[in-house]
């Protein structure tokens with residue numbers, strides 16, 4: 001019998017639904033919320049209202065595209081956290097209602113766990129190389145930056161993480177001081193190819209072991225721009241591509257340096273990246289180039305599965321379903337991961 005998982009993701013500002021059939025993506029629909037652009041960041045109250053409006057149509061389209069009727073679904077998986085509480089509640093309530101109505105298992109999914117498993121996403125008939133266990137994963141999103149050893153579909157160990165800002169925050173905050181709208185990471189990526197990555201040099205943090213720090217970089221970027229703007233008020237306009245290329249290179253160098261160290265320390269030579277920042281074209285290239293130098297095998301999720309999506313929730317649900325790991329109706333969403 002087919003195993004059909006309906007996945008729901010609503011942790012931040014994207015409402016998404018996906019169907020995974022027997023471990024393959026049958027559909028993945030994402031409704032983005034443009035309403036936040038003019039505020040320079042996600043407004044939680046507006047996000048939850050937009051989720052409420054989008055959730056049913058997005059699920060309907062995802063089911064239709066997969067050719068699946070509600071009664072065919074084996075289990076419903078949803079993002080329990082971390083994320084914005086009001087946003088999480090919309091997906092959680094929908095999933096619980098669906099599970100009660102259809103009398104099918106409910107599966108709670110940790111958003112970060114799901115990002116990691118996005119490297120396993122493919123449509124039926126594709127033959128993507130999949131990482132063997134254990135593999136290393138650099139998880140880089142808007143709120144988290146971690147290096148993990150992935151031991152199985154359901155087990156992992158964090159061996160390094162940021163002590164302050166996440167890499168995505170570094171991209172977004174640097175973009176903001178350049179006057180770029182939120183989220184700035186993709187815009188830095190867009191301007192960087194036309195710039196010289198060695199034009200401006202920013203100092204890198206000295207943090208022991210496998211941990212990261214990005215708050216100093218953001219501050220030094222801010223002070224650098226302030227000094228240059230005092231000399232020339234058009235400095236940013238005249239140098240946008242070079243500034244984007246240089247800051248992007250600095251962030252990538254910081255990320256890759258610790259990943260190389262993690263591979264050397266653990267002896268693991270299968271290395272994946274995941275999370276929104278893994279959509280960055282410079283980072284995608286760097287992980288492959290470093291892999292060639294270091295004799296790694298690199299694994300990168302498809303671009304559409306790098307940023308928030310429900311396919312990663314559904315595939316995590318699929319692996320949990322196969323192991324009989326289910327949720328309870330009284331499980332509440334959580335905004336932050338437990339330390």
Ligand code: KG4
Nearest residue numbers: 141142143168185189276277279280307308
């Ligand atoms: O994983 P994600 O979609 O949401 C969270 O779980 O946080 O990650 C969002 C982050 C944002 O900081 C965004 O600027 C960054 O990923 N991002 C990028 C790119 N696409 C998304 N950063 C750099 N280059 C990109 N192409």
Ligand code: ZN
Nearest residue numbers: 141276307308
């Ligand atoms: Zn995410």
